[in-house]
Amino acid sequence: MxxxxxxxxxxxxxxxxxxxxxxxxxxxxxxxxxxxxxxxxxxxxxxxxxxxxxxxxxxxxxxxxxxxxxxxxxxxxxxxxxxxxxxxxxxxxxxxxxxxxxxxxxxxxxxxxxxxxxxxxxxxxxxxxxxxxxxxxxxxxxxxIPNIGDSTIEIPVVRKGLPAEILTGPIHCPNGGLSSRVRHVTVLGLGQDRELPAFARVREPSDQAPGVYVLFEHGRHVARPVDPPGMWFAASGAFIHTGDWRWRELIGHSLPIPLHDHHPER
Structure with a gap:
C-alpha cells in the first residue's frame, strides 16, 4: 500500500x-x-x-x-x-x-x-x-470512527495453546462431541482460572483442533470443550495426549487424560 x-x-x-x-x-x-x-x-x-x-x-x-x-x-x-x-x-x-x-x-x-x-x-x-x-x-x-458503546469492552482475543491428539478405543460414545469429528484439540487453559503458562502457548485453535480446558476434578485431570459455555459434558471414552515435553510440565505426568465431550441431552 x-x-x-x-x-x-x-x-x-x-x-x-x-x-x-x-x-x-x-x-x-x-x-x-x-x-x-x-x-x-x-x-x-x-x-x-x-x-x-x-x-x-x-x-x-x-x-x-x-x-x-x-x-x-x-x-x-x-x-x-x-x-x-x-x-x-x-x-x-x-x-x-x-x-x-x-x-x-x-x-x-x-x-x-x-x-x-x-x-x-x-x-x-x-x-x-x-x-x-x-x-x-x-x-x-x-x-x-466506531463509538465506544457501553463502558464494558470485551475483546475476543485469539489465544494460543498446546496441541494434543484425541485417542479413542472400542468403547467410544461421543454423541456428537468433539471426538466424533476431529482427531486433535488445543489446550487453552488449565485449572479453575483457565490460565496457561507462556511456555505452553504454541498454536492457535482451529476447526481441526478446537480449544479445550483442562480441569482437576475428583483427584484427576479431565479435558472439556471451550464452547458452548455452560453446557454439561460427560466422559465419551476418548482421551487426549501429546508426546510434547510441555504435557508433563502442565499435567504432572505423561499419561493421557479423559476428554469429557459427550453431551447427554443431545
Missing part, C-alpha cells in the same frame, strides 16, 4: 483520541498536536520540506467517544503513511503516537498486544478484531 495524503478528519480523530485518553488537556493543545502530526505527515509524503512551517489547522471535536481498538487503527494508519523521513524515529510525531498507543493498550486486556499468526504474517492480536476492520484505514469524517 503506497503512502497517500490523509484527510484532516484523520488528524482530528487522533487529537480527539489524545483528549479522550488524557494526553491532551485543551482544544488549543489539540490544535498544536494536530499541526505537529500534519507537518510530519506532509513531510513524509513530500508536500512540505523539512524546514517549512506547519499547515493551518484547527482541531474539530467529536461528539462521541471512540472505541480504543478504532484508535489503534487510526494510529497504525498514520504511522504507515507518515514514517518516510530520516528523523521519524526520533521526531515528536513518532513519540506522540507511541505514547498514545501505549496508553490505549494499557486500558485493554494484555492479550490485545500479543502477536498472533495471520496467514504468513505475525500481527498484534487487536488487528484481528472486528472493530479494527470496521474502522476505515483513511478516515474522512469523524462519524466513521
Amino acid at each position: 503506497a503512502p497517500f495524503e490523509l484527510h484532516t478528519a484523520h488528524i482530528d480523530g487522533l487529537v480527539n483520541a489524545g483528549l479522550q485518553f488524557d494526553m491532551i488537556a485543551t482544544r488549543d493543545d489539540a490544535t498544536l498536536a494536530g499541526q505537529m502530526l500534519l507537518q510530519q505527515h506532509y513531510r513524509s509524503i513530500g508536500v512540505l520540506g523539512d524546514h517549512e512551517d506547519p499547515p493551518d489547522y484547527t482541531a474539530a471535536l467529536a461528539d462521541h467517544a471512540f472505541h480504543p481498538v478504532a484508535v489503534l487503527r487510526l494510529l497504525d494508519s498514520y504511522e504507515y503513511q507518515s514514517d518516510e523521513t530520516a528523523d521519524w524515529t526520533t521526531g515528536p510525531a513518532s513519540t506522540w503516537i507511541t505514547r498514545l498507543r501505549d496508553e490505549v493498550l494499557s486500558r485493554l486486556p494484555a492479550e490485545t498486544k500479543t502477536r498472533v499468526r495471520y496467514g504468513s504474517l505475525s500481527v498484534p492480536a487487536y488487528q484481528l478484531l472486528p472493530v479494527y476492520a470496521d474502522t476505515p484505514w483513511a478516515v474522512t469524517a469523524l462519524e466513521q
Whole structure:
C-alpha cells in the first residue's frame, strides 16, 4: 500500500483520541498536536520540506467517544503513511503516537498486544478484531470512527495453546462431541482460572483442533470443550495426549487424560 495524503478528519480523530485518553488537556493543545502530526505527515509524503512551517489547522471535536481498538487503527494508519523521513524515529510525531498507543493498550486486556499468526504474517492480536476492520484505514469524517458503546469492552482475543491428539478405543460414545469429528484439540487453559503458562502457548485453535480446558476434578485431570459455555459434558471414552515435553510440565505426568465431550441431552 503506497503512502497517500490523509484527510484532516484523520488528524482530528487522533487529537480527539489524545483528549479522550488524557494526553491532551485543551482544544488549543489539540490544535498544536494536530499541526505537529500534519507537518510530519506532509513531510513524509513530500508536500512540505523539512524546514517549512506547519499547515493551518484547527482541531474539530467529536461528539462521541471512540472505541480504543478504532484508535489503534487510526494510529497504525498514520504511522504507515507518515514514517518516510530520516528523523521519524526520533521526531515528536513518532513519540506522540507511541505514547498514545501505549496508553490505549494499557486500558485493554494484555492479550490485545500479543502477536498472533495471520496467514504468513505475525500481527498484534487487536488487528484481528472486528472493530479494527470496521474502522476505515483513511478516515474522512469523524462519524466513521466506531463509538465506544457501553463502558464494558470485551475483546475476543485469539489465544494460543498446546496441541494434543484425541485417542479413542472400542468403547467410544461421543454423541456428537468433539471426538466424533476431529482427531486433535488445543489446550487453552488449565485449572479453575483457565490460565496457561507462556511456555505452553504454541498454536492457535482451529476447526481441526478446537480449544479445550483442562480441569482437576475428583483427584484427576479431565479435558472439556471451550464452547458452548455452560453446557454439561460427560466422559465419551476418548482421551487426549501429546508426546510434547510441555504435557508433563502442565499435567504432572505423561499419561493421557479423559476428554469429557459427550453431551447427554443431545
